[in-house]
Amino acid sequence: MKIKILTIFPEMFAPVLNASILGRAQDKGLIAFEVIDIRPFSQRKHKNTDDDPFGGGAGMVMMAQPVVDAMRHAMGEGFSGRRIYLSPRGQTLTQRKAEELAREKELILLCGHYEGLDQRAIDLCVDEELSVGDYVLTGGELAAMVVADAVARLIPGVLGCEESAQTESFSSGLLEYPQYTRPRVFEGLEVPAVLLEGNHALIEDWRFEQSLRITLARRPELVQGLEMSKRQRRIYDRVLREWTQQKGDV
Ligand code: 58G
Numbered sequence: 001m002k003i004k005i006l007t008i009f010p011e012m013f014a015p016v017l018n019a020s021i022l023g024r025a026q027d028k029g030l031i032a033f034e035v036i037d038i039r040p041f042s043q044r045k046h047k048n049t050d051d052d053p054f055g056g057g058a059g060m061v062m063m064a065q066p067v068v069d070a071m072r073h074a075m076g077e078g079f080s081g082r083r084i085y086l087s088p089r090g091q092t093l094t095q096r097k098a099e100e101l102a103r104e105k106e107l108i109l110l111c112g113h114y115e116g117l118d119q120r121a122i123d124l125c126v127d128e129e130l131s132v133g134d135y136v137l138t139g140g141e142l143a144a145m146v147v148a149d150a151v152a153r154l155i156p157g158v159l160g161c162e163e164s165a166q167t168e169s170f171s172s173g174l175l176e177y178p179q180y181t182r183p184r185v186f187e188g189l190e191v192p193a194v195l196l197e198g199n200h201a202l203i204e205d206w207r208f209e210q211s212l213r214i215t216l217a218r219r220p221e222l223v224q225g226l227e228m229s230k231r232q233r234r235i236y237d238r239v240l241r242e243w244t245q246q247k248g249d250v
Helices: 020-027 064-075 095-102 119-125 141-152 200-218 230-245
Strands: 002-007 032-037 082-092 106-110 128-131
Touching (some): 002 064, 002 141, 020 032, 020 141, 064 119, 082 095, 082 141, 095 141, 106 141, 128 141, 200 230
Parallel strands (some): 002 106, 082 106, 082 128
16 A cells, blocks of 8 residues: 655654554555645746635635645556545545545545645545544644544554554444553453353453443444344343443443
């Protein structure tokens, strides 16, 4: 997978993309990031990329020309992939969306600044707008890093263990169960006994029950339409009976 990022702040990306798991994924050749500076594409005297908004108002607008030229450069010949503009008016990024994007050969992530992009740049060279949540950032860069990270970890081989991308929150449809590691007792708090006893069926049941409880408490809408095994259904029925008797404790 190739991920190109168009930005007027290219220096923001190296520490995130080259660290830890994303850095190792690049070393392994599983993913290639390319950060492209928009500014050199500007035809203005001082390589400006912003100008005053037509119609007046506060702030500046990112000009179409440097953005469109940088995008054409990034696409090269015969581009096949998706061009995404990070924006609070886009569709919200979800795990499902990340899974969809992880199947693309190439992504181009376009980062805006100021009051946003000239609409004609969006019309000419954006396939879709994507938001990482209902809040406004000073630039699209942090949002682009969120998208890049969420997508990269779904590419086979990027996480050490093939299973770990699958078994967690949102893939199962539920929130994550609690995790514990050594020591067995920390400041008087013990690890739940079931996790130490080595009965894998019971461990799986316990984890499902914990996921269910925390999801019912915090995100009950996620439980709607959940697919369950017979075994899980029995646990679900019992938890729901307890839940309707005395709500509140997770
Ligand atoms: C209003 C304000 C519209 C992504 C700013 C457009 C980008 C939030 C997100 C902008 C972003 C998000 C200029 C700065 C886009 C432009 C950028 N803010 N929620 N800000 O994903």
